[in-house]
Amino acid sequence: MPTASLSDDLPPQNLHPLREYQAPELPEPYYDRYEPDIPIAIDFGSLSVRIGLTNSEQPSNVFPNLVSKHRERKTGYNLTLVGNDLFRESVHYPTLRSGAKSPFDGLLITNWDYVESILDYSLEHLSVTSENGCLNNPIIMSEPPAATFGYRKGMYEMMFEAYQAPKVVFGIDSLFSFYANSKKKDGVVVSIGNNLTHVIPVVKGKGILLNSKRIDWGCEQELQFLQKALALKYPYFPTRLNQSHTSNIIQDHAYVSPNYAEELATYLDLDNLEKKDVVIQVPVEAAAEKAKKTEEELTRQAERRKEQGKRLQEQAQKKRLETIAQKEKEFAYYSELQEAILGLSKTEAERRVIAEEFENVEDLHKYVDGLQKAIRKFYNGDEEEKEEEVDPAAAWPLADVSDSELNEEDIKEKRKQKLLKSNYDARMRIKEEKRRAEEEKIQYDKDQQEWRARDLEDWCTAKRFELAQNISLYRKRSKIMEAMKDRKSLAAQQRMKNIAELANEKATGNGAGKKRRRNAGPTATIDNDPTDTFGTNDADWNAYRDIDKASLEDEQERTNSEILRLEEELLEHDPNFHHEDTFAVQETFDWKNLVLHKFIHGPRQSLTVAMQTEGHDADELLNNPEVIRRNHQLHVNVERIRVPEIYFQPHIAGVDQAGITELIQNILERNSDKNFEVGGQLRAFIENIFLTGGGSLLPNFEERIRLDLRSLLPSGAPLHVYKAKDPQIDPWRGMQKWSFTDEAEQSYVTKQEYEEYGPEYIKEHGLGNVCLKDF
Amino acid sequence: MSETKPESNAFELSYVTTKEHCFKQNPNRPKSTNRRFKTAKQLATDETRYLQTKKLNIDTPTHLSIAAPPSLRPRKHYCDITGLEGRYKSPASSLRYHNVEIYQEVIKHLTPGVDQEYLSLRGANVVLK
Known part of the structure; x- marks a missing residue:
């Protein structure tokens, strides 16, 4: 059969292990070049924290923005672990990993105690020392575009009241990244963050927040979406996926489809699926041992089954005997009745018979005949009984003689003979019919043969x-x-x-x-x-x-x-009619035509279904190591492009907002001078479309934006879309680079100013937010 | 388990964070006044209320005003089960589906509640309050 052979020919699919987040081996480093008065740049992202003194080119510490608290039972001591440490220590205290919490809930900070722990931890790792009890470094801090009042207030309080920093400046992370990467002063920044996605136009080095837009969708939401989608796809999956699993699935396998509609239409075609289906294997243990056990069990099972069969056979035999005994009894009774009515007149006989619940005498005879046959059949085995040839005239001489010629006794005998004769005739008729049918069939075959020979x-x-x-x-x-x-x-x-x-x-x-x-x-x-x-x-x-x-x-x-x-x-x-063309084969389940099967089981037949059709029983299926292994596999196919597509069509996930390309289009069409000439604003924008943020690491992101925008712009427009060198670290690099400028120097808010103007006050600069304080 | 592993130094690691920090010695630090835990939702309401008290120009970018507007492009429909193109819609559950097979095999036999789960993926589920 081609179905089976094809799937046998195919090599097994590549398996990808389900990955959890692995912290780097080395412990969190301590900075060895701490000096007071050198600005400290902190990129406090909701996914990870990047922190370092600006006398270094790189942030000295980068770690996940997580805190985990654990109460040690023996000592009653409360452990507070931060960042990668909690993953490294989770071998000793597994609850650390599961109890890890971020100070963020969505885009807003909900737990300021955690923020303080994280900042304490990171400042310690910067080897900050102080003689006056204060943090003697200026702080450059990141914040989201249009940061909330609560966010800034909390940060100000932390910096000025807890650490008593001399001065603090806030700026927007994605604009810092743009500052670090872009050689030009104008452009459009697309930042795909952990919780939010922003599109910000930049004119002359200044972010235009008025025309910026935010989509409430980011990596975190992606994870949750995928997690939910996979849970619905595999409702009986044996293990629960956690956030770090799904995060790794997205990191390793998701990609932005350059042409979503086109790719989606053929995604589940077998040859496409062969290339694009990703199998993720969740580790399973003890499968091999179990299989060995079944080897012995199988023989025992077979024996048990045999025994059961025997018992059933015995029961059936017993039942047959019972019924035949019943039949014999009936036969004896009714043949007596037959004898009895022979001597009666017609009407009288009829009456007797009807009293026995027969319709007429004929009916009785028929019934008795049937009984007799059944009994005979039982004793002779199931062989076809042979009708002995008899000469009707010789066997029943009285049957055809008229009544007037016979005496009373003979008339009775005649009735009997007549009955037997009619039975015989009926049998003969049936035989004749059978013979005729056979002849007809031979004739039909012959006709067909001739027809075929002819044409x-x-x-x-x-x-x-x-x-x-x-x-x-x-x-x-x-x-x-x-x-x-x-x-x-x-x-x-x-x-x-x-x-x-x-x-x-x-x-x-x-x-x-x-x-x-x-x-x-x-x-x-x-x-x-x-x-x-x-x-x-x-x-x-x-x-x-x-x-x-x-x-x-x-x-x-x-x-x-x-x-x-x-x-x-x-x-x-018919030489052209093969087994595959038969109705039965066509009707049988062919997984290759089933969208659902390919969606769930990928480009190979589901082993469970295959074994079921081959007639293996449930026990065998449960213990087959390969089946167990397959049951621990996830096939990620359509999701690979479906999840990133949400950035371009947020309504897929129920977010009623325009997608990235539409937002860029709006900026280009409404908020620029529509001038494609050199020196025009629109031209400056499209020549410098810049992607940053962790979400932009997905493959093809720039490609997709390029293709989408290309279709909106006139041909030959100098479109340039590119990605930050390192979308995750670049905001920090921008802060470091910016810290040496005069603009930075002028934008610091001192402790004194904070105390005077309150937490609403910031000094506006090109990479920062707008001050909402009314004077 | 911890016998086979290298000695845990969780205590030292924790101590780094929780010890008295030389750079955080402010005797006048105001007691954390408003450290009551607030959910993100409450914080968002706080922000809205805060912005309402301000006399802001219409063109001042705020947390609320920079939210992206709804899309003006025609929406494409996708199958709620597979994510493929979803041309059809089940009248009973308003789930979208790709073809008759998905309908016959999945949508027809969904146990109650699961249809809402699928709908909640695109935020179209019924939320009772």
Whole structure:
């Protein structure tokens, strides 16, 4: 069979292990060049913290923005672990990993105690020392575009009240990244962050927040979406995926589709799927050991099954014996009755027989005959009983003699003989019919043979046509049968209607008919109403069939056997008709045509289904190590592009906002001078479209934005879309670079100013937010 | 388990964070006044209320004003089960589906509640309050 061979030919799919977040081996480093008065740059992202003194080119510490608290039972000591340490220590205290919490909830900081722990921890790692109890370094701090009042207030309080820093400046992380990367002063910044995605136009080195837009979607939301989607795809999956699993799935396998609609349309085609399906294996143990056990168990199982079969056989035999005993009893009783009624007159006999609940004497004879046959059959085994040839005239001489020539005794005998003779005749008739049918079949075969010899092609087309007709009939009928199962379906309702109508006719129709017969004479009865054309059309009789469900099944059975017969003939004689063309094979489940199967099980047949069709039982399936392994596999296919697509069509995840490209388009069309010439604002924008943020690490992100924008712009427009060198670290680099500028020097808010103007106050600069304080 | 592993230094690591820091010695630090835990939702309401008290120019960018507007492009429909193109919609559950197979095999037999789970992926589920 091609199905099986093809899947056997294919190599097994590559397996990707399910990965958890692994912290780097080395402990968090301590900075060895601490000096006071050198600015400390802190990129406090919701996913990770990057911190360092600006006398270094790189942030000295980068760690996940997580805190985990654990109460040590023995000592009663409260452990507070931060960042990568908690992952490294989770070998000793597993709850550390599961209890890790971020100070952020979505885009807002909800837990300032955690923030303080994290800042304490990072400042310690910067080897900050102080003699006056204060932090003697200026702080450059990142914040989201249009940061909330609560965020800035909390940070100010932390910096000025807890650490008593001399001065602090806030700036927008993505703009710092732009500052670190871009050689030009104008452009559009697209920042795909952990919780939020921003599109910010930059003019002359200044972020124009007024025209910026934010999509409430980021990596974190991606994770949750994928997690939910996978949980729905595999509702019985044995292990629970956590955030770090899904995060790694996205990191390793998700990619932005350059042309989503096109790629999606063919994603589940087998050859595409072969390339794109990703299998993720969750580790399973003890599978091999279990399999060995079944080896012994199997023999035991087989024995048990055999025994059970034997017992069943014995039971059946016992039952048969019982029934035959019953039959023998009946036979004895009724043959006595037969004897008895021989001597009675016709009417008297009839009366006796009817009293025994037979319809007439004939019925009794038939019944007794049947009993006799059954008994004989039982004792002779199941062999065909042979009818001994008898000469009717010799065996029953009295049968054909008229009554007048016989005496009382002989008449009785004659009745008996007549009966036996009629039985014999009936048997002969049946035999004759059988013979005739056989002859007909031989004749039919001969005809077919001749037809084929004459014109094989014609024969084939005729047979195939007949087969097709039967198949379509079969399909139609099975549809009706399927519909009948549903009480509310149209077919079932039609049937109920028919039944109701018939019942109605029986109740009133008969009475009416009789009345009419009496009144209007025989012309107007139902039976010979000249206007009634019921029955002239063959389909009319379907009305009766509709009512009887059982007959539908019978007919289906008949059609099926007809199909089988035709196929057999075709298989034998039509050179172009093969086993794969038979109806049965076509109807069997072919996973290659099933979208759902490919979606869930990828480009290989599900082993469970395959084994089930081969007739393995549930126990075997449960213990098969390969099945267990497969049950621990996730196939990620459509999700690979579906999840990143949300950035471009947020409505996929129910976010009622425009996608990234649409936002860029809005900026280009509404908020620029629409000037494509050199020096024009629009030109400056499209020449410098800049991607940053952890989310932009997905493959093809720039490619997709480029293609989408290309279709909106006139041909030859100098579009340039590019990604930050290191989207995760670059905001910090920008801060470091910016810290040496005059602009930075002028933008610091001192402790004194903070105390005077309050937490609303910031000094506006090109890379920062707008000050909301009214003066 | 911890016998086979290298000695845990969780205590030292924790001490780094929790010890008295030489750079955090402010005797006048105000007691954390408003450290009551607030959920993100409450914080967002706080922000809205805060912005309402301000006399802001219409063109001042705020946390609320920079939220992206709804899309004006025609929406494409996707299958709620597979993510493929979803041309059809089940009238009973309003789930979108790719083809008749998905309908016959999945949507028809969804146990109650699961349809809402699928809908919640795209935020179209019914939320009772």
